[in-house]
Amino acid sequence: MAASRKPIISGNWKMHKNHFEAIQAVQKLHYRLDGDDHDSVIVTVHPPFTDLRSIQTLIEADRMKIELGAQNCHWEDQGAFTGEVAPPMLAKLDVAYVIVGHSERRQFFGETDETVNLKVKAVGRAGMTPIMCCGESLEQREAGDAESWVEGQIVAGLAGLGGDAVGTLVIAYEPIWAIGTGRTATSEDAQAMCAHIRSVVRSNFGDDAAAKVRIQYGGSVKPGNIAELMSQADIDGALVGGASLDPDGFAAIVQYRNH
Ligand code: PGA
Numbered sequence: 001m002a003a004s005r006k007p008i009i010s011g012n013w014k015m016h017k018n019h020f021e022a023i024q025a026v027q028k029l030h031y032r033l034d035g036d037d038h039d040s041v042i043v044t045v046h047p048p049f050t051d052l053r054s055i056q057t058l059i060e061a062d063r064m065k066i067e068l069g070a071q072n073c074h075w076e077d078q079g080a081f082t083g084e085v086a087p088p089m090l091a092k093l094d095v096a097y098v099i100v101g102h103s104e105r106r107q108f109f110g111e112t113d114e115t116v117n118l119k120v121k122a123v124g125r126a127g128m129t130p131i132m133c134c135g136e137s138l139e140q141r142e143a144g145d146a147e148s149w150v151e152g153q154i155v156a157g158l159a160g161l162g163g164d165a166v167g168t169l170v171i172a173y174e175p176i177w178a179i180g181t182g183r184t185a186t187s188e189d190a191q192a193m194c195a196h197i198r199s200v201v202r203s204n205f206g207d208d209a210a211a212k213v214r215i216q217y218g219g220s221v222k223p224g225n226i227a228e229l230m231s232q233a234d235i236d237g238a239l240v241g242g243a244s245l246d247p248d249g250f251a252a253i254v255q256y257r258n259h
Helices: 019-032 035-040 049-061 087-092 103-108 113-125 138-142 146-157 163-168 187-205 207-212 226-230 247-254
Strands: 008-012 042-046 067-070 095-100 129-134 170-173 214-218 237-240
Touching (some): 008 170, 008 214, 008 247, 019 042, 019 049, 019 247, 049 067, 087 095, 087 113, 095 113, 113 146, 129 146, 138 146, 146 187, 163 187, 163 207, 170 187, 187 207, 187 214, 187 226, 226 237, 237 247
Parallel strands (some): 008 042, 042 067, 067 095, 129 170, 170 214
16 A cells, blocks of 8 residues: 555445444444544445435534445436435435445446446546446456456546546455455455556556555455555555444454554
């Protein structure tokens, strides 16, 4: 992790925790983290939509430094899109980060590089930061296609953006075979792909964007493997699923510097 990029560790709760459970979890997390932790690491939590208003109120009332995130959104600002949530609605709830193009959305909900690109732009327009996900399947890795696949996702997902915008983004590299499986990429493999992603950003958007863009690793991140992942030059943070549901475990991940 380069000194100029502040690490960012994000908890993706997926479809877990109602708003009562979410309040409890964020309170616990808040008690576990101190000022030093927040000075060193940006901490974001991404609860389900139904929890956002409760967590916004809690963060505001207790002046917590935890940042609020969402897991998805639509790309239009409003309209006849039954069941969808618009980026300005999230911004109004003080949501600061929105996960876009998670592999579960690509796999189960028809998300494509094209819709990911529309969402990345819409999130930015609403003044929030996208966390754009990419990553290959096991078959693609075994066939030696992982790098070209991820490159395609980055180029398509960021199409039409300028270098300044790309420099503010977070990109999450999540190999699909490591998500929820307990099987983490080795820190060398994770570093190699994150370095590749940075070089793709450099050749498409310039040196400045490449130096500034923050790249997270995701896929079975735990208290026991975070420190080694964070010691890699091109890994600036983590997108944590299962292990973020337990506030003690998630706090231990945020406090990787103490391990
Ligand atoms: P996991 O999920 O940490 O449970 O593997 C990561 C993710 O899907 O963001």
